[in-house]
Amino acid sequence: MMLNNIPFVTLVSPGSVAFQIGTWPVRWYGIFVAFGFLVAYFLAERLIQKNNLSVLHFADLIFWILISSVAFARLYFVFLSWDYFKEHLNEIPKIWYGGQSIHGGIFGTILATLVYCRIKKISFYKYIDVIALVAPLGQSIGRWGNFFNNEAFGLPVKNSFIRLYIPQEFRPDRFIVSEYFHPVFLYESLINLAIFIFLFKKYSEWKKNSGKVFWFYLLSYSVIRFFLEFIRTDSLYVFGHFAGAQVISVIIFIVSVFFLMKR
Numbered sequence: 723m724m725l726n727n728i729p730f731v732t733l734v735s736p737g738s739v740a741f742q743i744g745t746w747p748v749r750w751y752g753i754f755v756a757f758g759f760l761v762a763y764f765l766a767e768r769l770i771q772k773n774n775l776s777v778l779h780f781a782d783l784i785f786w787i788l789i790s791s792v793a794f795a796r797l798y799f800v801f802l803s804w805d806y807f808k809e810h811l812n813e814i815p816k817i818w819y820g821g822q823s824i825h826g827g828i829f830g831t832i833l834a835t836l837v838y839c840r841i842k843k844i845s846f847y848k849y850i851d852v853i854a855l856v857a858p859l860g861q862s863i864g865r866w867g868n869f870f871n872n873e874a875f876g877l878p879v880k881n882s883f884i885r886l887y888i889p890q891e892f893r894p895d896r897f898i899v900s901e902y903f904h905p906v907f908l909y910e911s912l913i914n915l916a917i918f919i920f921l922f923k924k925y926s927e928w929k930k931n932s933g934k935v936f937w938f939y940l941l942s943y944s945v946i947r948f949f950l951e952f953i954r955t956d957s958l959y960v961f962g963h964f965a966g967a968q969v970i971s972v973i974i975f976i977v978s979v980f981f982l983m984k985r
Contacts, residue, residue: 730881730882731883731884731885732887732902733885733905733908734886734887735871735887736870737750738750750871751870753867754863754864754865754867755864755867757863757864758860758862759860761859761863763784765856765859766784766853766855766856769852769855769856773848773929779844780852783839786838790830791827791834792817792822793830794826794830796822798827799821799822799958802959803821825967825970825971835849851932851934851935851936854921854935854938855921855925857939858914858915858939859918861910861911862911866907869886872888872889873907874906874907874956875905875906876904876950876955877904878897878900878902878903879902882902884905884908885903885905887901887903888900888903894955897955906950906953917942917943934982937978937981940975940977940978941979944972944974947971
């Protein structure tokens with residue numbers, strides 16, 4: 723297709739439901755999140771074995787991380803969207819429709835790892851470094867669930883190399899007449915993939931300084947999320963005027979810089 727002599731690609735979601743088992747719909751969002759988790763898990767397990775860490779500890783840790791990260795990812799989203807959820811309490815558990823905050827998931831992961839490692843008296847940084855290394859790969863894959871849900875898109879575009887078509891029922895009211903938007907989910911997916919490749923190449927060198935991979939991951943993700951939030955249309959705000967993702971990204975960035983310098 724051509725638009726004003728500029729070639730572009732248009733992405734169009736085929737719908738949120740992949741298939742049905744009886745009357746139960748299986749959604750693409752859940753498939754991609756689960757697939758991203760599994761890919762990240764099996765890669766992390768190989769790194770755990772390669773670095774002579776306990777696979778049994780790691781398997782137990784991942785179980786608690788899965789519960790904690792999903793719970794906190796949803797609770798964080800609900801907290802920032804409380805004006806809606808206080809009138810729709812029955813929708814709070816329905817995570818299969820989307821509405822998971824990556825920052826909440828990160829917090830849940832760190833908390834579960836910290837508590838588990840303290841209880842078992844094992845190195846927090848050695849395990850969290852492996853998890854932080856594979857996390858952006860899982861995020862890169864999982865972001866495609868947003869594509870099928872017609873969410874996590876940006877401002878309207880016309881002349882663009884790549885654009886995302888959003889059906890009218892999913893458009894913000896102020897952009898109801900616009901058809902094509904920035905595919906922010908794709909931007910974040912590709913940048914996360916780049917972060918993963920960089921960390922994967924650096925891991926053998928950086929693992930000698932435990933914690934460096936972990937804090938660099940937090941720093942890099944906070945930077946990309948801060949800037950991408952400027953073009954997103956579905957930002958959740960705190961104090962009326964500040965995007966919650968940007969506020970928490972600034973905090974994470976400052977803390978990460980401090981600990982990277984300290985280490």
